[in-house]
Amino acid sequence: MDKIKNFALIGASGYIAPRHMKAIKDTGNNLIVALDPYDGIGIMDSNFPQAEFFTEFERFDRFVDKWRRDNNKKIDFVSICSPNYLHDSHIRFALKSGADVICEKPLVLNPWNIYQLKLIEEETGQKVYNILQLRLHPSIIALKEKVSKELEKNPNKIYDIDLTYLTSRGKWYFISWKGDQSKSGGIASNIGVHFYDMLCWIFGEVEENIVHVKTPDTNAGYFKLKNATVRWFLSVNYDYIPKEIQDAGQRTYRSITVNGEELEFSGGFTDLHTRSYEEILKGKGFGLDEAYGSINTVSQIRGLDAVGLVGDYHGFCEKVVTNG
Numbered sequence: 001m002d003k004i005k006n007f008a009l010i011g012a013s014g015y016i017a018p019r020h021m022k023a024i025k026d027t028g029n030n031l032i033v034a035l036d037p038y039d040g041i042g043i044m045d046s047n048f049p050q051a052e053f054f055t056e057f058e059r060f061d062r063f064v065d066k067w068r069r070d071n072n073k074k075i076d077f078v079s080i081c082s083p084n085y086l087h088d089s090h091i092r093f094a095l096k097s098g099a100d101v102i103c104e105k106p107l108v109l110n111p112w113n114i115y116q117l118k119l120i121e122e123e124t125g126q127k128v129y130n131i132l133q134l135r136l137h138p139s140i141i142a143l144k145e146k147v148s149k150e151l152e153k154n155p156n157k158i159y160d161i162d163l164t165y166l167t168s169r170g171k172w173y174f175i176s177w178k179g180d181q182s183k184s185g186g187i188a189s190n191i192g193v194h195f196y197d198m199l200c201w202i203f204g205e206v207e208e209n210i211v212h213v214k215t216p217d218t219n220a221g222y223f224k225l226k227n228a229t230v231r232w233f234l235s236v237n238y239d240y241i242p243k244e245i246q247d248a249g250q251r252t253y254r255s256i257t258v259n260g261e262e263l264e265f266s267g268g269f270t271d272l273h274t275r276s277y278e279e280i281l282k283g284k285g286f287g288l289d290e291a292y293g294s295i296n297t298v299s300q301i302r303g304l305d306a307v308g309l310v311g312d313y314h315g316f317c318e319k320v321v322t323n324g
Contacts, residue, residue, distance in 0.1 A: 005029040008064060010090050011081030012036040016104055020079045021047040023277040035060040064097055075099045085183040088113045091128055095120045101128045102280055106193040107291040109185045110299045114288050129285035133272035134198040139265035144202045151227060159228040160259050163195055168251035169236035187219040189298040192234045197294035203228035206297050212313040213320050214306040220317050231314040240319045
């Protein structure tokens with residue numbers, strides 16, 4: 001039987017933290033301690049009620065160090081669900097504490113952060129893993145296999161792709177750290193990075209990167225990948241969701257078309273964090289090298305000016321212009 005792994009979790013009150021708690025539990029491991037400035041963490045009662053909990057990083061840091069010394073044990077993994085701009089610092093803490101890391105997307109905000117983390121990996125002998133769950137989605141895996149076979153026959157084939165992702169957020173979003181680009185990285189980092197990773201995983205790295213629309217609630221643009229052209233549109237604005245979706249009472253709209261054919265991947269997301277943990281525990285997770293491409297892409301997007309509705313832009317861009 002595999003040895004039970006000891007976990008710490010940073011960012012226990014966030015939206016994504018329950019999926020990490022469930023993944024730790026489902027893989028038969030133990031959460032020793034959690035950290036979050038917010039103390040309303042009732043979700044822990046149905047997962048790890050005996051876990052220690054701190055609201056201050058300094059006390060959490062002391063516990064992790066003292067627990068190892070007093071018990072001759074160690075934290076094997078630190079799961080990081082904190083705000084995006086803190087990931088880099090929290091990853092460094094975990095590595096220097098002798099733990100491997102499982103970090104939510106985006107791993108960090110800029111590619112140069114990855115260079116430094118690779119040095120710390122080498123110094124400590126520990127490993128950083130990024131949650132890139134779309135690479136484990138059955139429909140995405142099937143698409144990659146199909147495209148790989150087609151590219152074997154025709155390596156120069158160029159696919160035509162539209163990526164549309166709208167996930168409505170209220171006024172709270174713009175008051176929170178997520179609405180602050182210096183903390184979240186902006187819309188592309190916050191809600192788009194795993195889609196970019198998935199597309200580059202299948203169709204090759206970004207060769208050209210153009211931004212058509214850049215507002216606080218919407219980013220849209222164009223990628224030229226090695227084997228695809230991509231028109232993409234990301235927004236947290238409910239008004240841009242198609243009327244038929246609104247009429248059905250839904251506040252999220254997700255669509256990817258490849259050569260005009262809709263990719264069906266609306267389901268199958270429930271257990272992807274558990275699947276990610278299973279792979280990581282086997283030593284097969286996605287590390288710093290795999291994370292680099294999408295982090296570099298969103299960092300570029302952040303620095304680009306919007307060119308407006310010129311060239312090959314996503315059709316939804318006209319909604320933004322119409323709404324002024």
